[in-house]
Amino acid sequence: MATRGYFAVDIGGTKLSVGVVSLSGEVLSHGRATTPQTNVWDALSDLIKSQLKLTDVELVGCGVGCGGPMTRDGELVSTLHIDEWRDFPLRAKLRDLLQMPVFIDNDAKALVQGEVWCGAVAGQTDVIGMVVSTGVGGGIISGGKILDGRIGNAGHIGHVIVEPDGRLCACGSHGCLEAHASGRSIEAITGKPAAQASPEVIGNTGRLVGRALVSVGAIMDLRSAVIAGSVALGFGEPFFEAVQNELDRSAKIEFIRDFTVCPAGLGQLSPLVGAAAVARNLGCDS
Numbered sequence: 001m002a003t004r005g006y007f008a009v010d011i012g013g014t015k016l017s018v019g020v021v022s023l024s025g026e027v028l029s030h031g032r033a034t035t036p037q038t039n040v041w042d043a044l045s046d047l048i049k050s051q052l053k054l055t056d057v058e059l060v061g062c063g064v065g066c067g068g069p070m071t072r073d074g075e076l077v078s079t080l081h082i083d084e085w086r087d088f089p090l091r092a093k094l095r096d097l098l099q100m101p102v103f104i105d106n107d108a109k110a111l112v113q114g115e116v117w118c119g120a121v122a123g124q125t126d127v128i129g130m131v132v133s134t135g136v137g138g139g140i141i142s143g144g145k146i147l148d149g150r151i152g153n154a155g156h157i158g159h160v161i162v163e164p165d166g167r168l169c170a171c172g173s174h175g176c177l178e179a180h181a182s183g184r185s186i187e188a189i190t191g192k193p194a195a196q197a198s199p200e201v202i203g204n205t206g207r208l209v210g211r212a213l214v215s216v217g218a219i220m221d222l223r224s225a226v227i228a229g230s231v232a233l234g235f236g237e238p239f240f241e242a243v244q245n246e247l248d249r250s251a252k253i254e255f256i257r258d259f260t261v262c263p264a265g266l267g268q269l270s271p272l273v274g275a276a277a278v279a280r281n282l283g284c285d286s
């Protein structure tokens with residue numbers, strides 16, 4: 001009998017990834033391409049078609065992680081980093097192309113679902129996942145379920161305010177975590193890409209991420225965080241140490257004491273496993 005699995009798609013501002021993930025969360029094959037400036041759908045559908053040709057896995061459905069905002073269930077996506085996608089009918093397009101059920105969620109919400117499925121926080125029921133990269137995103141698992149909120153945006157930790165009267169954020173507010181800790185903001189503040197940040201900048205970024213986590217932890221009654229994204233993973237150990245120090249310093253109320261942070265356990269493949277987890281959790285489980 002043929003192996004069964006999910007088709008997984010991760011749509012980012014700088015790269016597109018597709019792959020086949022087994023029903024137990026193992027990435028069986030994958031491919032990627034740079035996100036072009038224009039004709040993004042053509043590039044994505046070419047990548048998908050070539051990946052489909054390479055696999056003999058029986059696909060039970062497709063899960064997608066995509067930058068927001070989007071309408072509920074990803075029917076219409078307006079990914080901030082893809083200018084030509086405004087109310088883009090992604091779900092219908094993918095259904096037509098793949099001829100299988102398609103399930104779409106925000107990329108950070110996808111990530112945390114993958115990490116509790118088979119990553120660094122496997123089996124945990126109350127945890128926040130963060131992506132610290134070009135922007136800052138988040139998703140919350142509460143009582144074992146992904147939190148959606150009113151229209152699907154729950155977990156947007158990037159817009160928790162961490163600096164009173166801080167920098168202007170792309171959202172229009174001041175002092176949001178994203179306005180201080182995202183790759184784009186770090187570059188604007190220091191004049192250098194985040195990859196060349198000084199130890200002081202890395203420490204300060206970690207401190208602000210920790211500050212936001214303490215607030216979210218108190219509201220959501222959770223004390224576990226997993227962080228992915230090129231900026232966080234690129235900063236590495238000194239960043240995670242700074243986050244943990246801030247958690248130790250500020251998470252004082254009893255139920256969030258011992259709040260711990262760890263890096264994503266699935267590395268580069270984390271977004272694809274997360275995308276598969278979206279399909280798995282939305283009812284496409286066999």
Ligand SMILES: [Zn+2]
Nearest residue numbers: 159169171176
């Ligand atoms: Zn903001």
